[in-house]
Amino acid sequence: MDLDITLTDAPIAEQISAPFPVGSYGAWLEFRGVVREEEAGRKIAALEYEAYPEMAVREMRRLVNDIAGRHPCLAVRVIHRIGLIPVGEAAVYAGVASRHRAEGFALLAEFMDRLKLDVPIWKRGSRGFEPVMAKVSVNVPAGAGRKPSPLSLDEARAKIQSCCQPLPAIRVPLVEAVGRVLREPVRATEDLPPFDCSTRDGYAVLADDPAEQHEVVGVIHAAGWQPRQLRSGEAVRVATGAPMPCGGLRVIMQEDAVLEGNYVRLNRTDSAINIRRRGDEVKAGQLLVPEHSKLDAGRLALLATAGLAYPLVSPRLRVVHLITGDEIVPPGQTPQPGQIRDSNSILIRGLLAGQVGELYQAHLPENFAAAWSQLPLNKIAVADLVLVSGGASVGERDFTRPLLERLGFHIQFNQVNLRPGRPLIFGTKGSQAAFGLPGNPLSHFVCFHFAVAMALARFNGDCPPVFQRGVLPDRFVSETCSRETLWPARLTLSAGRVILHPLNWGSSGDVTCFAQANALIRVPAGQANFAAGAEVEFLPAGAI
């Protein structure tokens, strides 16, 4: 029987492919257990599940194998989701392929019954959703009636850093850990390599054996384990990586050996031992991967080598992105006079790619009442981060601030003394954060890198992005501005130096320059006049 069991904190796919080989089964049954909007008589927005992952997977496997003994099926696939699951989404999926439907139904029904008795997975509380029904002012400019005092760039970043805390870590299978941040230091539990092993294909003999001819008394492959005490005049053929049969040996590479029947004549052309000692690479207890490391391919391979199948990592972030503005049309549509194509949806999707687990995007009309009735409240309730595009610059039709306030967010700041991106709004609600991003795309780009990226790093328990130093190749004079500027630039590496080429940038609405930008140069308020070769601060903003 083909059996596949997965534990994941990602949403379960809407479509799951049937098993192979097609044609062998006559029934393919699928079941999804979905989170209902009522739990213990109370209306909820999401349920939180917790698992003992190693045991949950083993227990599900044991259950399926046990039941399949009585109801033989061809393939079974089970996916159980853990973490916060919004109402309407599946917590568990089970698919069963069988020759006929009867045994499939029987296995599925019994499995689900016993899952609820024996598999160590728990519903761990729920999350409700109560919007703040206080009277909110609609269509009133943000900060009206108050003297707005914009924060400086550094103050805004410090505010975000202090408001956003690392989310509770979670244990997931290695395959689910790709790209996440490790939340515990990982130490070696054993020596690596775990035994003395050959670094060559060749013949192992006693290190001080003076014999020229040796009897080949054994063969050890890479996965072999054949302890034996070698004597003078004896040799064991070993493959690269093969464990040594005993201590005190050296390996003569096969290029220096002549095999004659069951005997081998060895030319000792050098004194190389050709053995990697136990613990040569890693000693038990040694730190392998420090906490806060991003789990890239190499680190994941190291965790696998060390036997850590369920690392403690950051949860996959959930982001809701609300796009407002009656003037925008989809990219495939020809805009009418006064309309523009929506580039912010794909911009945000691209900026978040690989950094978040789930991105839910929705367009909202600018009419507040209509927008409110269309809000994906169950998604917002479980989102770690809510982004609202447009509607943040001070104008009559703006509604980001009232919207966030009615959702229960406390506005931490609503202006930053920065160009572009001045009308950035930042709010928090418990552990959740929200940003109102000024409508034009370049402001989105800049606000993402100096503000949203900071929140993402903090939630993930990652090191926050920091300003670095680079060099301007030519003289650079900016026009006078009373605000600090994050100036889009193209970063290149040349002879070990970071070179920053400032890009032409007319207004914050310029959409061509950020197609090349991968850095933001920090230009102080006033008129900046940098000489060629001057060192400046910059924030990375994309791949080099």
Place this chain on the structure above:
Amino acid sequence: MRVLFFAHLKDVTGQESVNIILPFPHDPGQLWERLLELYPALAAHQSKVRLSRNWEYATAETLFQNEDEVALIPPVSGG
């Protein structure tokens, strides 16, 4: 021995896991005695909690040793 707590038992003990050293292999009754010394509040839950040893439910015959991973499994509610 590493002992893991799940679901509401994390709140009861105030911990996700604890390392304890056994002077000799313990059967379930002996292990419970040890755990209740450390966390008297577990007593109220003992009748409903199952023990696991190395990712399998323990039985009355199970012997727990220092190199084992043990978990306290309260009534489950998956699916």
